[in-house]
Amino acid sequence: MSDIIRMxxxxxxxxxxxxxxxxxxxxxxxxxxxxxxxxxxNAFLHVNDSALDAARAVDERRASGEKLGPxxxxxxxxxxxxxxxxxxxxxxxxxxxGYMSPFDATVVARARSAGLVALGKTNMDEFAMGxxxxxxxxxxxxxxxxxxxxxxxxxxxxxVAVAAYEAPIALGSDTGGSIRQPAHVTGTVxxxxxxxGVSRYGAIAMASSLDQVGPASRTVLDAALLHDIIGGHDPxxxxxxPETWPLFADAAREGATGEVLRGLRVGVxxxxxxxxxxxxxxxxxxxxxxxxxxxxxxIVEISTPHFEYGVAAYYLIHPAEASSNLAKFDSxxxxxxxxxxxxxxxxxxxxxxxxxxFGPEVKRRVILGTYxxxxxxxxxxxxxxxxxxTLIQRxxxxxxxxxxxxxSPAAPTTAFRIGERIxxxxxxxxxxxxxxxxxLAGAPGxxxxxxxxxxxxxxxxxxxxxxxxxDARLYRVGAALEALLVDQWGGLLxxxxxxxxxxxxxxxxxx
Numbered sequence: 001m002s003d004i005i006r007m008x009x010x011x012x013x014x015x016x017x018x019x020x021x022x023x024x025x026x027x028x029x030x031x032x033x034x035x036x037x038x039x040x041x042n043a044f045l046h047v048n049d050s051a052l053d054a055a056r057a058v059d060e061r062r063a064s065g066e067k068l069g070p071x072x073x074x075x076x077x078x079x080x081x082x083x084x085x086x087x088x089x090x091x092x093x094x095x096x097x098g099y100m101s102p103f104d105a106t107v108v109a110r111a112r113s114a115g116l117v118a119l120g121k122t123n124m125d126e127f128a129m130g131x132x133x134x135x136x137x138x139x140x141x142x143x144x145x146x147x148x149x150x151x152x153x154x155x156x157x158x159x160v161a162v163a164a165y166e167a168p169i170a171l172g173s174d175t176g177g178s179i180r181q182p183a184h185v186t187g188t189v190x191x192x193x194x195x196x197g198v199s200r201y202g203a204i205a206m207a208s209s210l211d212q213v214g215p216a217s218r219t220v221l222d223a224a225l226l227h228d229i230i231g232g233h234d235p236x237x238x239x240x241x242p243e244t245w246p247l248f249a250d251a252a253r254e255g256a257t258g259e260v261l262r263g264l265r266v267g268v269x270x271x272x273x274x275x276x277x278x279x280x281x282x283x284x285x286x287x288x289x290x291x292x293x294x295x296x297x298x299i300v301e302i303s304t305p306h307f308e309y310g311v312a313a314y315y316l317i318h319p320a321e322a323s324s325n326l327a328k329f330d331s332x333x334x335x336x337x338x339x340x341x342x343x344x345x346x347x348x349x350x351x352x353x354x355x356x357x358f359g360p361e362v363k364r365r366v367i368l369g370t371y372x373x374x375x376x377x378x379x380x381x382x383x384x385x386x387x388x389x390t391l392i393q394r395x396x397x398x399x400x401x402x403x404x405x406x407x408s409p410a411a412p413t414t415a416f417r418i419g420e421r422i423x424x425x426x427x428x429x430x431x432x433x434x435x436x437x438x439x440l441a442g443a444p445g446x447x448x449x450x451x452x453x454x455x456x457x458x459x460x461x462x463x464x465x466x467x468x469x470x471d472a473r474l475y476r477v478g479a480a481l482e483a484l485l486v487d488q489w490g491g492l493l494x495x496x497x498x499x500x501x502x503x504x505x506x507x508x509x510x511x
Contacts, residue, residue, distance in 0.1 A: 013071045027117050031119070034166045043077075048086070074117065079158045082107060096334075122158045122161050159185075169216065171215065176314055183216060193231065196442070200240075224248035264296065272434070277409055311432065315429055336356065406465040409434060445474070
């Protein structure tokens with residue numbers, strides 16, 4: 001494996017800035033890696049034909065004396081929920097197959113302006129509906145730790161691109177855990193920012209009050225550097241917060257010293273019992289708490305009595321908002337159009353198009369959401385779920401009066417086998433047990449690799465949640481834990497990942 005692709009994004013940025021290596025060389029190395037292994041993994045739906053041209057332009061800007069940012073010239077993978085004007089955007093759905101947006105999402109535009117090189121668009125559950133990236137219309141993505149297992153969802157493609165060294169950093173979106181949960185099962189870092197802290201303009205909406213764009217990476221510092229680029233107020237997004245944010249990279253560097261752990265109050269939810277988690281996940285979490293405590297943190301038991309209703313509330317709010325957002329895919333304005341035989345009406349064309357273009361999971365959630373919003377049921381279902389959401393927000397507010405961060409496993413299990421839960425939606429939905437509350441509350445959450453489960457040897461992540469607007473606190477705590485574990489493991493957790501079959505195949509092959 002090339003030494004270039006094993007470097008972190010921060011290291012690559014430094015070497016490119018110092019002239020030790022060019023952006024073209026870095027980009028080519030990652031394109032070669034994609035050609036080598038992505039036939040086995042299916043992390044990318046589209047590889048950018050102009051990536052090398054973009055890298056060359058960055059090298060020329062630097063050569064001309066232009067002062068560029070710390071990640072200029074570094075390749076970036078982009079979840080296919082984010083529109084791009086030079087590559088197709090499908091959101092993992094046949095109904096948008098081949099769609100070309102006339103503009104870039106704000107986060108993509110900011111990344112390009114900062115000199116990042118777009119490698120391509122990554123696979124995802126259709127319209128971000130899923131916890132396994134099995135619901136993509138273009139086939140499942142496979143976990144590089146064990147290709148018979150899922151990479152989490154809905155952003156499994158971005159997580160796998162990072163975990164398999166196809167990209168050093170990636171953009172994702174998180175509606176109920178879609179950045180953090182894939183990070184948990186792939187041994188990577190995933191950050192869900194405070195709601196409104198990163199623009200959603202140009203992110204294809206699924207559940208507008210829950211969706212949040214954020215970074216995926218191999219290190220906490222890399223996530224922070226990318227967050228610094230994509231974050232901040234955006235006048236195009238009516239939900240964008242007007243705050244001026246601190247530099248998250250500075251917070252991550254501060255955290256890496258370990259001093260932040262002294263006196264840190266870490267909340268552990270008493271309503272989450274070991275019986276709700278796979279034994280290896282629960283054991284890894286206990287070991288992480290012991291490590292934090294040994295380095296000065298105080299572990300505090302807290303009560304969040306309404307968290308147990310989070311999954312139920314989420315799976316009423318989310319489908320209701322999704323059914324409304326997906327109404328735009330009507331065969332009239334853009335996307336797929338299926339015209340039945342005879343003299344079909346607009347309604348006939350719309351029905352045939354949506355039947356052919358949407359997959360089973362999208363149809364399931366649209367039907368559920370439409371029912372929850374229907375006359376006579378709105379107050380009983382959607383209205384009640386919003387009340388539960390308020391109670392969960394109050395639980396968090398109360399908890400943060402006693403602790404600095406809340407810790408939990410990022411998901412109940414390690415990566416399950418492909419196909420194992422595809423026909424059991426409830427079991428799939430419960431995989432978001434610990435991540436959903438942060439989305440319901442709009443709070444930031446981060447998943448950091450915490451080890452390998454003792455019962456199956458697969459990656460496990462620990463999740464930290466902080467109060468709204470305290471994203472920097474998560475970077476400090478995440479970086480502090482990462483530094484301890486890197487010392488303990490002698491490197492990143494990903495260094496322990498097994499080799500892929502295609503790494504021994506010199507034939508490669510472009511997608």
